[in-house]
Amino acid sequence: MIGSLVGLAILLPIITGLICLLIQNHKARSAVVYLTAVVLIVTSIFLLRQESFPIEYSAPARWEWVILIANYAILAFFIFAAVKDIVQRGVSRHNVLTIALTLAAGIPLAVFEFSKAPVTPMAIDPTIYIDRLSVIMCLIISIIGSLICVYAIRYMRDHEDHRMHLGELKETTQPRFFFFMLIFLGAMNGLVFSNNLLWLAFFWEVTTLACWGLIRHDEAPQHIDNAFRALWMCLIGAVGFGLAIVFLWDSPLNTISLAEVVSNGALASPFLLLPFALLCLAGFTKAAQLPFQSWLLGAMVAPTPVSALLHSSTMVNAGVYLVLRIAPGFQGTHLSTLIAIYGGAVFLATAIMAISQSEGKKVLAYSTIGNLGLIILCAGINTPLAIAVGIMLLIFHAISKGLLFLCAGAIEHHIWSRNIEDMEGIARKLPLLTGITVAAMLSMLVAPFGVLITKWGAMEAATTIGVWSTLVLVLLMLGSGATTVFWAKWIGRFLCQSPVPGRAKREPLIPLYHGILLVLIAFAVIFSILIAPVYNGVVAPSLVEAGYDASLAFTTGAWFLESPIGIFAAWPIFIIITLALLIPALTTRAKPEASRSSYMCGENVEVGVDEFVAVADERTELKTGGFYIENTLGEGNLNRFVVPTGIVLLVILFVLAVI
Amino acid sequence: MSTGWLIGSAVIAVIVAPLIGGLLRGIDRKLTAHMQGRIGPPIIQPFYDVIKLFGKKPMVAGGAQIAFAYAFLALIVTAVVFFALRQDLLVVLFILFFGSLCLPIGALSVKSPYSQFGGHRELLQFLAYEPILLLAAIPIALKSGGFPIANIFEYGQPLLPDLWITFIALLIALAIVMRKSPFDISGSEHAHQELVRGVITEYSGPYLALIELGHWYEMVLLLSILGLFWVVGGLWWLSIIIALASWFIMLFVDNINARLTWSWMLKFAWGAGVVLVALNILFINLGWM
Numbered sequence: 001m002i003g004s005l006v007g008l009a010i011l012l013p014i015i016t017g018l019i020c021l022l023i024q025n026h027k028a029r030s031a032v033v034y035l036t037a038v039v040l041i042v043t044s045i046f047l048l049r050q051e052s053f054p055i056e057y058s059a060p061a062r063w064e065w066v067i068l069i070a071n072y073a074i075l076a077f078f079i080f081a082a083v084k085d086i087v088q089r090g091v092s093r094h095n096v097l098t099i100a101l102t103l104a105a106g107i108p109l110a111v112f113e114f115s116k117a118p119v120t121p122m123a124i125d126p127t128i129y130i131d132r133l134s135v136i137m138c139l140i141i142s143i144i145g146s147l148i149c150v151y152a153i154r155y156m157r158d159h160e161d162h163r164m165h166l167g168e169l170k171e172t173t174q175p176r177f178f179f180f181m182l183i184f185l186g187a188m189n190g191l192v193f194s195n196n197l198l199w200l201a202f203f204w205e206v207t208t209l210a211c212w213g214l215i216r217h218d219e220a221p222q223h224i225d226n227a228f229r230a231l232w233m234c235l236i237g238a239v240g241f242g243l244a245i246v247f248l249w250d251s252p253l254n255t256i257s258l259a260e261v262v263s264n265g266a267l268a269s270p271f272l273l274l275p276f277a278l279l280c281l282a283g284f285t286k287a288a289q290l291p292f293q294s295w296l297l298g299a300m301v302a303p304t305p306v307s308a309l310l311h312s313s314t315m316v317n318a319g320v321y322l323v324l325r326i327a328p329g330f331q332g333t334h335l336s337t338l339i340a341i342y343g344g345a346v347f348l349a350t351a352i353m354a355i356s357q358s359e360g361k362k363v364l365a366y367s368t369i370g371n372l373g374l375i376i377l378c379a380g381i382n383t384p385l386a387i388a389v390g391i392m393l394l395i396f397h398a399i400s401k402g403l404l405f406l407c408a409g410a411i412e413h414h415i416w417s418r419n420i421e422d423m424e425g426i427a428r429k430l431p432l433l434t435g436i437t438v439a440a441m442l443s444m445l446v447a448p449f450g451v452l453i454t455k456w457g458a459m460e461a462a463t464t465i466g467v468w469s470t471l472v473l474v475l476l477m478l479g480s481g482a483t484t485v486f487w488a489k490w491i492g493r494f495l496c497q498s499p500v501p502g503r504a505k506r507e508p509l510i511p512l513y514h515g516i517l518l519v520l521i522a523f524a525v526i527f528s529i530l531i532a533p534v535y536n537g538v539v540a541p542s543l544v545e546a547g548y549d550a551s552l553a554f555t556t557g558a559w560f561l562e563s564p565i566g567i568f569a570a571w572p573i574f575i576i577i578t579l580a581l582l583i584p585a586l587t588t589r590a591k592p593e594a595s596r597s598s599y600m601c602g603e604n605v606e607v608g609v610d611e612f613v614a615v616a617d618e619r620t621e622l623k624t625g626g627f628y629i630e631n632t633l634g635e636g637n638l639n640r641f642v643v644p645t646g647i648v649l650l651v652i653l654f655v656l657a658v659i
Numbered sequence: 660m661s662t663g664w665l666i667g668s669a670v671i672a673v674i675v676a677p678l679i680g681g682l683l684r685g686i687d688r689k690l691t692a693h694m695q696g697r698i699g700p701p702i703i704q705p706f707y708d709v710i711k712l713f714g715k716k717p718m719v720a721g722g723a724q725i726a727f728a729y730a731f732l733a734l735i736v737t738a739v740v741f742f743a744l745r746q747d748l749l750v751v752l753f754i755l756f757f758g759s760l761c762l763p764i765g766a767l768s769v770k771s772p773y774s775q776f777g778g779h780r781e782l783l784q785f786l787a788y789e790p791i792l793l794l795a796a797i798p799i800a801l802k803s804g805g806f807p808i809a810n811i812f813e814y815g816q817p818l819l820p821d822l823w824i825t826f827i828a829l830l831i832a833l834a835i836v837m838r839k840s841p842f843d844i845s846g847s848e849h850a851h852q853e854l855v856r857g858v859i860t861e862y863s864g865p866y867l868a869l870i871e872l873g874h875w876y877e878m879v880l881l882l883s884i885l886g887l888f889w890v891v892g893g894l895w896w897l898s899i900i901i902a903l904a905s906w907f908i909m910l911f912v913d914n915i916n917a918r919l920t921w922s923w924m925l926k927f928a929w930g931a932g933v934v935l936v937a938l939n940i941l942f943i944n945l946g947w948m
Contacts, residue, residue, distance in 0.1 A: 425770070427722060446757040447750065456749055460806060463797055470941040473797055474790075474933060481789040485782045488760055492767025492778060495723045566747040566806035573754065576737050584729030591717075598720045598771030599860055610770060624770055627779045632922070 002050070002057050006128055008043045009138060009189040012036060017182030021175050030153045033178060037146035040185065044142035048135050048538070054259075054545055056126035056195075064121035068113065071202040074209055078102040078231065081212075085228065089221070094228035101235035108242030109201065116249055122198060122256065129195035129259045132542030136391060137192040137321055140398045145185045145313035147516050151406055152181060152305035154512035158413045159303050163218075177217055181309065184210040188314045192321060197248070197256040201241050204282070204318065208234040211315050214306040215299045226298030233295040237285030237319075244278035251275070262329040263547070276330045277657035280323055280339060281650065287319025287372045289346050290646025296369060300361045304409030307361060311368045312402030317394065320375045324390055327379040328546045334656050337468050340380025342649045344475030346373030349642045351482035355489075356633040358626070360408050360420050363486055364401065367444065370479065371397045371451075374458060377472065381461050384543055385563055388553035389457035391539050392531075396450030399527065400443045403520035407437040410513040420490055421625055425497035431504040434494050436517045443524040445487045448573040450528040453561070455480060457554075460566045493626050498610050499595035531570055532556035598622075669743035676739055680875025681705045687910055694914045709871050715864035720769045727765030728866040732873040734758030739880050745809035748796045748884075755880065756789060759836075762858055762870065763845075769861040777857030780845035783921045784835050787842070787928035791832040794936040798825050799887070801943045811887050819888040819901070821948045826888055828935040830905055833881050835928060837874075839913035844921045882906055 016036040023029040082098040089095075113120055130138075156174050163169040187206035194200040208231060216227035245256055251271045253264060266272040288296035299310055310316060323339070330336045347370045354366035371393065378390030410433055412418055415426065427434040443449040447456075462472045527534055535554055543550040555562045559571035597604045605611040605619055614620040631637075685702035692699025701707075719725060738755040763785070766778030800806045802821055803814040811818065819826060835842040846857025854860075862870055885905045886898035942948040 425722075446760070447753045452753060456747075456753065459749060459793070459797075460800075463800060467941070467944045470937055470944060473794060473940065474937050477790040477793045478929065478933065480793065481786045484756070484760065484789065485786050488764055488782055488785075489767065489779065492764055495721075495764070495768035496770050496775070497722045497768070498770045499719055499721060565800060565804070566749060568750055569741075569746060573737075573741075573750070576740070577734065577754070577757070580733030580737055581726075581730050584733065585726045588725050588729065594717050594719045596718045596720050598769055599773055599855060600771075622770065622772070624772060624775045 002055055005043055005047050006057060006130075006193060008039060009047070009142065010186050010193070012039055012043075013182040013184075013186035013189075017179045017186065020178040020182060023175060024172070026157070026172075026174070029174065029178060033149050033153055033182070036182060036185075037150050040142040040146050044135075044139045047130070047138055053135070053541065054129055054131040057128040057130070058123075058125050059127045061123060063127075064123045067199055067202045068121040071109070071198075071205060072106070074202075074205045075102050075106045077209070078212075078235070082228070085224065089224070092225070092228075094225055094232060097232040098228050098235065101232050101239060105235050105238035105242050108239070108246045109198075112242070112246050112249060113198070116246065122196075124196050124255070124257050127196045127199060128193045130193050131545040132538050133321075133325065133391065133546065134192045136395060136538050136542060137317065138189055140317065140395065141185055141188045141192070141313050144398055144402045144520070145188070145309060147519065148305050148308045148313065148402060148406065149178070149181050149185070151308075151409075151512055151516045152178070152303075154510065155305050155409055155413070156303065162413075162416070168218075173217065176213070177303075180210045180213040180217075181305070184214070184309060184314050188318060191318055195258050197241075197245050197258055197261075200258065201238070201245065204241060204286075205238065207286075207315055207318055208238070211299070211310065214309075215302045217302060217306070220301075223301050226295070226301055229298050230295040233292045234285050236292070237282035240278040240281040240285075244275040244282070247275045247278070248272075258325070262326050265328070265332070266330045266335070267332045272329060273333065273335055273657040274654075276326055277335060277653055279326055280335075280653070283319040283322040284342075284376075284650070285319070286322070287316045287376070288369050289319075289342070289373060289376065290349060290369075290649075291643040292646075293350070293366075293369050297362060297365050300359070300365055304361070304405055304412060307364070308402050308405035308409065311364070311405060312398045316368060316372055317398065320372050320379075320390075320394060323376055323379045324387065324394070327382055327387060327390075328548065331382045335653065336380050336382045337465070338380070338649070338653055338656055340377050340382075340462070340465070340472050341468065341475070342653065343373045343375070343377030343380055344472045344479070345645060345649060346370065347377060348475045348479035348482070349638070349645070351479040351486070352633055353635060353638050353642070354486040355482060356628045356630045356635065356638075357486075358420050358628055359418050360411075360423065360490070361405070361418050363420070363490060364404055364408060367483070367486075368397075368401055370483065371401070374455070374476075374479075377476070378458055378461065381458075381465055381472070383461055383464060384548040384550060384553040385457065385464075386461035387546070387548055388535065388539050388543055388550075389454045389461055391542060392450065392457070392535065393454040395534070396443075396454060396524070396527065399520060399523045400440055400449075400451060403440045403517060403524065404437070404444070406513075406517055406520065407433065407440055410510075410517065411437065413513075414507070420493050423490075424493050424624070425495070427495050428497050428500065428504050430507045432506050432509075432514060433517070436514075436521050438491050438494060439521055440524065441487050441491055443521075443528070445484060448528060448570060448577055449524065450531060453528070453531060453568055453570070456566075456568060457563060460563045463565065489626050496624060498597060499607075529571070529574055532558075532561055535561065665744050669740045672739055672743035673736060676879040677872055677875045680879045681709070683878065683906060684875065690910060691914055705871070705875075709868045712863075712868035712871070713865050717865055718863050719866075720771060720774075720861045723768040724765050724861065725866055727761040727768065728862060728869045731758055731761040731765065732869045732876070734761060735873045735876045735880070739876050742808065742880055742883060745807060745812065747806045748799060748808055749793065749806050751808070751880075752792055752796060755877070756785075758873070759785065759877070762873075766858045766861065771861050773855040773857065773860040776854055777845050777860060780854075780921055781858040783925060784838065784842065784845050787925050787932075788832040788835040791828050791928060791932040791936060792836075794933060794940070795825050795829050795832070798822050798936065798939045798943055801940065808887065812890055815891060817889045817891050817894075817897075821943070822888060822939060824935050824939040824942075826885070828932040828939075829885055830908060831928060831932040833885070833905065834909050834912060835924065836881060837878060837909065839909050841912075841916040841919040842924050843913075843918050844924055847918060878906075 082095040191203035350370035378386040540550040600612040610622040684705040735758040763778040763781035803810040882902040886902040889897040
C-alpha cells in the first residue's frame with residue numbers, strides 16, 4: 001500500500017509529464033493533466049489518512065542505480081545546455097558560471113559516491129521516511145500544485161493565442177511546458193519523502209532543472225538569461241549539498257540518513273554545525289533568500305502559472321522545508337540565533353523593496369521572499385511555538401500566494417499588462433476577479449486570516465529567546481509595517497475609480513480561472529477558521545515527530561488558540577470582523593443621485609467625467625497614480641546595502657559553524 | 660475577573676468611549692484656541708458637529724468609499740471591545756491596524772488628487788507608528804508575563820518605572836496616529852496647506868461623521884493603552900492622570916510645532932521611537948530593568 005502511494009506521488013507526474021511531451025493534441029494533453037491532478041490529490045489525501053507515522057519504506061535496490069545515473073545525467077545536461085548557449089549566443093556570465101558550478105557541485109558528489117562510499121550506489125535503510133511534515137508538504141504540492149497545473153491549461157492556451165497573434169510564436173510549445181510542470185510536482189514529492197541524502201540531492205537537481213526549463217519557456221534572450229541565472233544560483237546550493245554529504249560521511253556519525261543526522265543535535269555533536277550550515281545555504285539559495293533573491297525576481301518573466309508554482313507549492317518551499325526539517329538538529333546553538341536574525345533581515349529588506357515596485361508580479365515575488373524569510377526566522381528561533389508557526393505559515397502562505405499569482409495571471413489576460421498602474425479602477429471592469437484578488441491580499445495582511453495569525457505567533461515566539469530577541473523583533477515589526485504599506489497601496493489602485501451610475505456588471509466567468517480562484521480563496525478562509533483543528537490535526541503531530549514538546553506550542557480550545565504567553569480568540573474575532581465588514585458592505589448602497597465628482601477646487605467639468613477645467617478654460621483629463629518612492633527605496637539604491645548585508649550574514653553563519 | 664463583569668465593561672466601554680473622546684476633542688479645540696489667543700467653540704461643539712453631519716445628505720465620490728468608512732468605525736470599536744475584554748494586546752493592535760488601514764484604502768478608492776495624496780501619506784504615517792506600537796507590546800509582555808491585558812492587571816506593580824522609555828516612544832506614536840503637528844502629514848486641522856483635508860477630503864456628511872466617531876474611539880483606546888502603565892490596586896486613578904497628561908503633552912506639542920516632511924517623520928519615528936523601545940527591550944532582557 002505505502003509503496004504504491006509513494007510510487008504514485010513521485011512517479012505518476014513524471015510519467016504523465018513524459019507522456020505530455022509526446023502529445024501534440026491539446027484536448028488529449030489536457031485530459032492527461034486533469035487525470036494527473038485528480039490522482040495526485042487523492043493520493044496525498046490517502047497518505048494523510050495513514051494510521052501511523054513516521055512511515056519508513058525502502059525502495060527496491062534497482063532504483064539506487066536509476067537515481068545515480070539520472071543524477072549525473074542531469075548534471076551533464078546542465079553543462080550541455082550551457083555549452084549550447086555559449087555556441088548560440090556567446091559567452092556570458094550566466095552560462096560560464098553554470099558550467100563552473102555544475103562541476104563544483106558534481107565533484108563532491110562523485111568523490112563521495114565513487115571513492116568514499118563502501119558500495120556504489122550507496123543505499124541506506126530506509127530510503128523513504130515520511131512524517132507529518134512530509135505529508136503537509138505533499139498535500140501542498142499535490143493539491144495546490146495540481147490546481148495550478150489545471151489552471152495552466154487555460155492560461156497557456158490564452159498565452160499562446162496572444163503570442164501567435166503578435167507573431168512571436170509559430171507552433172505550440174505546450175508539450176514541453178506541461179512536461180516540466182508535472183515532473184516538478186513529482187520531484188518535489190520525492191524531495192520531501194527522501195531520507196537518503198543522495199536521493200534528496202537528486203530530486204533537488206530535478207527541481208532546479210524543471211525551474212530552468214520553465215523560466216526559459218518563452219525563449220526570448222531575457223528569459224534564457226534569467227533561466228541560467230536561476231540555474232547557477234541554485235547550483236551554489238547544490239555545491240553546499242554535496243559538501244554536506246561528504247562532511248557528514250567523514251564525521252563520527254558516518255551516515256547519509258537525514259533522519260539520523262537531525263536526531264543527533266549539533267549541541268551534543270558540534271561537528272554537525274558545518275554540515276547544517278551547508279544544508280541551510282542550500283535551502284537559502286532555493287528559497288531565494290538574500291543575496292540570491294535576483295533569480296526569483298528574474299523568474300517573473302515566465303508565464304504566470306510557473307510563478308504560482310515556484311512561489312507556492314514547489315521550488316522555494318523546498319528550501320524552507322529543508323531548513324525546517326533540520327531545525328531540531330541545530331536547536332540551542334548560536335547558528336540557530338543567527339538564522340533567526342538572517343530571516344528577519346530578509347523579511348525587512350524585501351518588505352521595503354516591494355514598496356518601490358510597480359510591476360505586480362515583482363511585488364508578489366518580494367512578498368514571497370519576505371514570508372520565506374519569516375519561516376526561516378521561525379526555524380531560527382527554534383522553540384516549539386516558533387516551529388509550529390513556521391509550519392503554519394508555510395501552509396497559509398502557499399494557499400494565499402498561489403492564489404495571488406493565479407489572480408495576477410487572470411488579470412493579466414484581461415488587461416494584457418502586469419503594471420499596477422494599469423490596474424487602476426479595474427474593480428469596475430472585473431468586479432469578481434478584483435474582489436477575489438483583494439480578498440487574497442487581505443488574507444496575507446489582516447486579522448483573522450491565517451497568515452496574520454502566524455505573524456502574531458512569530459512575534460510572541462520571538463519574545464522568548466533572550467537578548468537577541470531585541471534585534472529579531474525590531475526586524476520583524478519594521479518589516480510588518482512595510483508589508484502593510486505595499487499591499488494597501490496596491491489594493492488602493494484596484495479600487496480607485498470615479499462614481500459611475502448603476503451596479504458593476506460581473507465579467508464573464510471563465511471556469512478554469514474563476515473556478516480555481518474560488519476554490520483557493522475558500523481554502524484560505526476555511527483553513528483560517530479551522531486553524532485549531534488544522535493545528536491539532538497535522539502541525540502538532542509533526543512537532544512531536546520532530547522531537548519538540550507540542551504542549552509548549554499552542555493549546556487550543558473550541559474557539560481560541562493559546563500560546564504560552566498569549567491568546568488569539570480566533571472564532572470571536574472571525575465572527576465579529578466578518579459581521580463588521582459584511583453588514584455595511586451588503587446593506588449600504590449609494591443612491592445614484594448621491595454621486596459627486598471629486599474635489600477639484602471647483603474646477604470640475606461634470607459628474608461622471610474625469611476631467612477638470614485647467615488653464616484657458618481647457619478641459620484636461622484627471623489622472624492619478626500610486627507612489628513608489630523610487631528615489632530612496634528603489635531596487636538599485638537598496639541592493640547596494642541589502643546584497644552585502646546578505647553576504648556578510650552568510651559569512652558570519654559559516655564562521656559560527658566552523659569555530 | 661468574572662466573564663459577566665468583563666462583558667459588562669466591554670458594553671460600558673463602547674458606550675462611554677465616544678463620550679470621552681468627543682469631550683476630549685472639545686477641550687482640545689478650546690485649549691488650542693486659547694493658546695492661539697482665540698475664544699474657541701463650546702466644549703461640546705464636536706457632538707453638535709457629528710449630530711449635524713449625520714443629518715446631512717449623503718454624497719459619494721468613489722466606489723468602495725462608504726464601505727470603508729463603516730469598516731473603519733466597526734473595526735476600531737471591535738478593537739475597543741477586545742481591549743475591554745482584556746485580550747491579547749498584540750491582537751487588539753492588529754484589529755486596530757486593520758481598522759486604521761480602512762481610512763487610507765477608502766481614500767485611495769476615490770479618483771481624487773487630494774484624497775490620493777492623503778491616502779498615500781496616511782500609509783506613511785502608518786509605516787511610522789505601526790512598528791512602535793507593536794514593539795511597545797513586547798516590554799509590557801516581558802514585564803507582566805504575557806501578552807493578555809489581563810496579565811497587566813494581575814501583575815501587581817506599576818509598569819511605568821521600568822518602562823518609561825517605552826512610554827516616551829508611545830507618546831511619539833500617539834502623536835502620529837492622531838495626526839498632530841509635527842506629524843500631520845496626511846491631513847491637517849490647520850488650514851493653509853496644499854492637501855486640503857488630505858485623507859478625508861472626499862468624505863462628507865454622515866460618512867465623515869462615522870470617521871469622526873472612529874477617531875474618538877481610536878484616541879480613547881490609545882490613551883487607555885498608555886493608562887495601562889499604572890494600573891495597580893489603590894492608585895488606579897493614576898492611570899487616568901497618566902493618560903490625560905499624555906494627551907495634554909501631545910496637544911501642547913501640536914501647538915508649538917509646524918508640520919514637517921514625511922521623510923523626516925519616518926526617520927524620527929524609526930530612529931527615535933523604535934530605537935527607544937528596542938533599548939527598553941534590550942535592558943529588560945539584560946536584566947537591567
